[in-house]
Amino acid sequence: MAVRVLDEPAFVLHSIPYKETSLILDVFTRSYGRMALIAKGAKRPHSVLRPVLQRFQPLAISWSGKSELKTMTKAEWLGGVPPLIGDALLCGFYLNELLVKFIAREDPHENLYDAYAQTIALLGQDPTDLEPILRPFELTLFKETGFAAALDYCADTQGAPEQGQQYVYQPERGIRVWHPDDPAHWPIMDGEHLLAMAQNDYADPKTLSQSKSLIRFLLACHLPDHDMMTRQILIDLKKI
Template identity: 40%
Template sequence: MAAAVQQEPAYVLHRRPWRETSLQVDVFSLNAGRLSLIARGANSARSPLKAQLQPFHPLLLDWTGRSDLKTLTQAEIRNGPVPRGTTALYSGLYINELLQRVLPAADPHPSLFAAYIDVIAELADTADVEPVLRRFERSFADALGYGFAWDRAMDLAADVEAGQTYCYDPQQGVVRTASDDVRITNLSGAVLLALAEGDYLSPECRRAAKRVMRVLVDYLLQGKPLHSRNLFSHGRRESNES
């Protein structure tokens, strides 16, 4: 008998047509992690699921099945903030694509799910998305075992000093000495200490955090492209022109 799940908190990461009238929906759920569901008939004009299964909307889902591809049986929309502006929407698509492409299937991450709820709420409430994205990227790295401390040089097992410069290696974190695996050099110790205190607002900290997290995300992607990056850049240009 197929295993049934009921009232599971989840968010849609991506959806695409499946056969003639159905949808294949990739979701991120609280207790089951990332998984794919078949929503039968959901791509037809009369199905309420077509409007319900949208990214960023908090859902309660029922499904059944023992294979990797489950069958959705019911969806219920819950109230919650949803990103609206162009930059916020493209930022959310970036986060969704990151989860879809990197997060292992059927691997629950309750703390990351909580961070996802927070980031969606923050994107719905701010025009300054960069600190929001950097904080979520840190939560994402922590969940996958690639978290690091801004204020700790791992190769020396010593605290970062304000007057020194450091490097970044995605496999180790902040290091003092450059090696073949180092991707970024000349990181200011003072900036790293400020980031350790949660400063994502100063221009120097923003630049450093963006450089480091870009390298880490690319490392985790292992060559997979992120189409949302192009959308995000386009959205930022549109916002600046308006």
């Protein structure tokens, strides 16, 4: 049965040329997840789609079709987000890499979509401090896609982490009380900073530092054989 969707909120994640005049798009939609769409004629100089299909800009898109590759029928720019520049632009590409690697096609994640839209809007303000903006999105992505357990729950005590207590993140189990015999590469975190991360509160520099160790650990666990180009650039620039 043919599917027809109208005015769905979306962002373009990636595009590749298709034949002489068209594009194949990887878009992240709020209600349908990642979708593969063909934008026919979008490369033509006078196409109404050409100036609209830009990354990091909120769109309302329509499509139809039966196969996995649907046909875009309309795209409207919703505005409100300045173009990303400089380090913020690199961060945008990093977010898109994460979505492509961690989300299957047509697997909706409305909370994650909202977190992405909010993060892009903050990056559009050209901030100088990027980590407090990226961290909530990264942890939301891991939790929403099932690649990370809740940070405000200890598997040992079956309760919230406690201030003054140290914890580790154990793969396949989540947060538990730290023990000296634990593997050295497991990130050690303080209870108060785990609770702050769960509340997206990164005012304390130590919370940021411990969250950075956690994110690097989670990425190494779930993408052991994949280099993330934009993340490595940001690390080299000491931005994240």
